[in-house]
Amino acid sequence: MTEQETRTRSFIHDIIDEDIRSGRFGGRVHTRFPPEPNGYLHIGHAKAICLNSSIAKEYGGKFNLRFDDTNPTKEEQRYIDAIIEDVRWLGADWEDRLFYASDYFQQLYEWAVQLIKDGKAYVDSLSAEEIREYRGTLTEPGRNSPYRDRSVEENLELFEKMRRGEFKEGEAVLRAKIDMSSPNLNMRDPVMYRILHTEHPRTGNKWCIYPMYDWAHGQSDSIEGITHSLCTLEFEDHRPLYDWFLDQLGIYHPRQIEFARLNLTYTVLSKRKLIRLVEEGHVNGWDDPRMPTIAGMRRRGYTPEAIRDFCNMVGVAKSNSIVEFEMLEHAIRQDLNRRAERRMAVLRPLKVVIENYPEGQTEWLEAINNPEDESAGTRTIPFSRELYIEQEDFMEEPVKKFYRLAPGREVRLRYGYFITCTDVVKDENGQIIELRCTYDPETRGGYAPDGRKVKATLHWVSAEHARQAEVRLFDRLFLTENPDDAPEGQDFIANLNPNSLEVVENAYVEPSLAEAKPGDRFQFERLGYFCMDPDSTPEKPVFNRTVALRDTWKKIQQREE
RNA sequence: UGGGGGAUAGUUUAAUCGGCAGAACAGUGGACUCUGGAUCCAUUAGUCGGGGUUCGAAUCCCUGUCCCCCAGCCA
Numbered sequence: 001m002t003e004q005e006t007r008t009r010s011f012i013h014d015i016i017d018e019d020i021r022s023g024r025f026g027g028r029v030h031t032r033f034p035p036e037p038n039g040y041l042h043i044g045h046a047k048a049i050c051l052n053s054s055i056a057k058e059y060g061g062k063f064n065l066r067f068d069d070t071n072p073t074k075e076e077q078r079y080i081d082a083i084i085e086d087v088r089w090l091g092a093d094w095e096d097r098l099f100y101a102s103d104y105f106q107q108l109y110e111w112a113v114q115l116i117k118d119g120k121a122y123v124d125s126l127s128a129e130e131i132r133e134y135r136g137t138l139t140e141p142g143r144n145s146p147y148r149d150r151s152v153e154e155n156l157e158l159f160e161k162m163r164r165g166e167f168k169e170g171e172a173v174l175r176a177k178i179d180m181s182s183p184n185l186n187m188r189d190p191v192m193y194r195i196l197h198t199e200h201p202r203t204g205n206k207w208c209i210y211p212m213y214d215w216a217h218g219q220s221d222s223i224e225g226i227t228h229s230l231c232t233l234e235f236e237d238h239r240p241l242y243d244w245f246l247d248q249l250g251i252y253h254p255r256q257i258e259f260a261r262l263n264l265t266y267t268v269l270s271k272r273k274l275i276r277l278v279e280e281g282h283v284n285g286w287d288d289p290r291m292p293t294i295a296g297m298r299r300r301g302y303t304p305e306a307i308r309d310f311c312n313m314v315g316v317a318k319s320n321s322i323v324e325f326e327m328l329e330h331a332i333r334q335d336l337n338r339r340a341e342r343r344m345a346v347l348r349p350l351k352v353v354i355e356n357y358p359e360g361q362t363e364w365l366e367a368i369n370n371p372e373d374e375s376a377g378t379r380t381i382p383f384s385r386e387l388y389i390e391q392e393d394f395m396e397e398p399v400k401k402f403y404r405l406a407p408g409r410e411v412r413l414r415y416g417y418f419i420t421c422t423d424v425v426k427d428e429n430g431q432i433i434e435l436r437c438t439y440d441p442e443t444r445g446g447y448a449p450d451g452r453k454v455k456a457t458l459h460w461v462s463a464e465h466a467r468q469a470e471v472r473l474f475d476r477l478f479l480t481e482n483p484d485d486a487p488e489g490q491d492f493i494a495n496l497n498p499n500s501l502e503v504v505e506n507a508y509v510e511p512s513l514a515e516a517k518p519g520d521r522f523q524f525e526r527l528g529y530f531c532m533d534p535d536s537t538p539e540k541p542v543f544n545r546t547v548a549l550r551d552t553w554k555k556i557q558q559r560e561e
Numbered sequence: 562u563g564g565g566g567g568a569u570a571g572u573u574u575a576a577u578c579g580g581c582a583g584a585a586c587a588g589u590g591g592a593c594u595c596u597g598g599a600u601c602c603a604u605u606a607g608u609c610g611g612g613g614u615u616c617g618a619a620u621c622c623c624u625g626u627c628c629c630c631c632a633g634c635c636a
Contacts, residue, residue, distance in 0.1 A: 071635065074635075170634070191634050320566095323573055326586060414596070415595075457594095552598090
C-alpha cells in the first residue's frame with residue numbers, strides 16, 4: 001500500500017456525515033458498484049469503484065458488486081468475467097456480496113403486477129415510434145396513450161401474455177402511469193418492461209420480458225439495503241422517478257448522490273467508443289496497453305495502487321471536468337519509483353569497443369536494485385570489452401547543453417568505468433556504426449579515486465552477455481486533447497495517433513532479465529518503467545513501456561527548437 | 562424556448578457552513594545527484610460578470626452570462 005490512507009474529502013462525505021448525525025440509515029453506510037457487462041471497465045469506472053469501495057471502508061460499511069444485467073442483447077458472460085477480475089485487481093472487496101439485477105427479476109415482476117393492480121402501470125400497444133411521438137418534446141407536454149386507461153384486469157392479462165411470450169418484440173410494453181405533461185421527460189409514463197426474445201447470460205430463456213434500467217436500478221439498491229447510491233450526473237433527472245417507484249411500492253429508499261464522471265485528455269472514455277476501437281481494429285483488443293481500460297492499463301504496467309492514488313488525487317465533484325493525462329502519469333511514476341527494481345537496457349544500440357580493455361575478460365560489477373529501497377539489495381552485471389550504449393547518448397558534434405558522450409569526452413558507464421571516446425567508425429553511408437573508446441581502470445564501479453567529475457552517466461549492456469528483447473513503446477492514442485473535437489463530418493477516429501505504438505525489435509537487456517516473468521515491472525535506467533508482456537517467450541522477452549521517466553533533456557531540446 | 566445540474570490558478574480540487582483563498586498536477590528558477598531520474602528549496606498563477614447585505618462574502622440576497630445533461634422499447 002503506497003497510497004495515502006485517507007481519501008480526500010468531498011461533498012459526498014459531507015452528505016454521509018450528515019446522514020450519520022441524523023441517524024437516517026441508523027448509522028449504516030453501504031455502497032455498491034453497478035456495472036453493465038457490455039464491455040470492459042475503464043479508468044472512469046475505476047473512479048467509481050474507488051469512490052464506492054473507499055467510502056464503505058472509511059465508514060466501516062459495506063460494498064457490493066452488482067451487475068446491471070437487464071439488457072441481454074448487449075451483455076455477455078465474458079464481460080462479466082473480465083469485470084470481476086478488474087474490480088478484484090483494483091482491490092475493491094465485495095466479500096460475499098456479488099449480485100446481479102437478474103437475481104431480482106422475479107421480485108421486480110411481482111412488483112410490476114402490484115403496480116398494475118394499483119392502477120399505476122399499464123400495458124401500452126403503441127409502437128416505439130408512436131411512443132416517441134406521444135412523449136412530446138423538451139418544451140411541449142406529451143399526450144396520453146390511447147391504451148392508458150385499460151382496465152386493471154386487461155392490463156394483468158396482457159402483461160401475463162407478454163411474460164408468456166405471446167407477443168413479438170415491440171408489440172407491447174409495460175409503462176408506469178405517471179404524468180405525460182411532466183417537465184421531466186423521465187416521468188412521462190416511462191417504459192418498465194420491454195419484450196426481448198433473447199437468451200440472457202444468466203437467466204437463459206426463463207424471461208422474454210426484461211426490466212428497463214430505470215425500473216430495475218432503484219429497487220435493486222433498495223433490496224440490497226444500499227444507503228448511498230452513488231452515480232453519475234446524467235441520472236440526476238432520473239432520481240424523481242426512482243423515488244416515485246420506491247414510494248409506490250412502499251419500500252426502503254436509498255439516497256442517490258450524483259457526481260461528475262472522469263474525463264481524461266487525449267483519451268476517450270465511453271464504452272461505445274472503446275468498442276469501436278476494438279472492433280474496427282484500431283487497437284489489439286480490450287487489453288491493448290494503449291487502451292484506458294483497466295485490463296489495458298494492467299498489461300501496460302500500471303499498478304492498482306497508482307490507479308487508486310490517481311482517483312484519490314482527482315477528487316469528486318459535480319462539475320464536468322477533464323483531468324490532464326499528466327496527472328495519471330505522475331501517479332504511476334510515483335508508485336513505480338518506489339517499488340520497481342532498476343535494470344539496464346539499450347533500446348537503440350550503438351556498439352562501443354574499449355580498446356585498452358583486455359579481450360575475453362569479463363568483470364561482474366555490483367549494481368543497486370533500487371536506490372529508493374535498500375531492502376531490494378544488489379545484483380551483478382557483466383562488463384566486457386564490447387558494449388552497447390544508446391545511440392542518442394552520443395553526438396559527434398555535440399550541441400550546447402548536451403553533455404553525454406562525444407569525441408574526446410569522458411563519461412561514466414553506470415556501475416562500470418569512466419570511458420573516453422577516441423574514435424568514431426562509420427559505414428560507407430557515413431552512418432556511425434561503432435565507437436572506439438578507452439577506459440580508466442582506476443574508475444572501477446564508477447568512482448574516480450582522484451575525485452574528478454564527469455557530467456554524464458550512461459546506461460549500457462555488455463554485448464556478449466546481453467539478451468535480445470522486443471520493447472513496445474506507446475504514445476498517446478489520440479493526437480488531440482479532446483478526441484471528439486474532429487474535423488467537419490469526421491469523428492474521434494480521425495484523431496487517432498498513427499504512431500501510438502512503436503515496436504523496437506532488437507533491444508538489448510542485461511542478462512538478469514532472463515529471470516523476469518510476465519507482469520514483472522522494472523525501471524530501465526534513464527528510459528522509463530517497463531512491464532514484461534504476456535507475449536514474451538523464453539527466446540524473446542517483450543517489455544511494454546508503462547511510462548517514460550521525466551526527461552528534462554528532452555524538454556530542453558524541444559525548447560531549443 | 563421546458564426541466565435538472567454546474568462555474569475557485571493552465572488542469573483537478575480544498576476552504577470545518579460569513580473570518581488570512583490552501584493543495585496536487587503542470588510551468589519556471591535553483592540545490593543536490595553514479596539515472597538530465599528521484600529528492601529538496603524557491604517561484605508564477607485563482608473565486609464567471611454586475612449590484613446588494615455585512616466590520617468582514619468563494620460562501621448569503623438580487624441580477625446577468627456561459628457550460629453540461631434530458632425527447633432509447635440503452636445503461
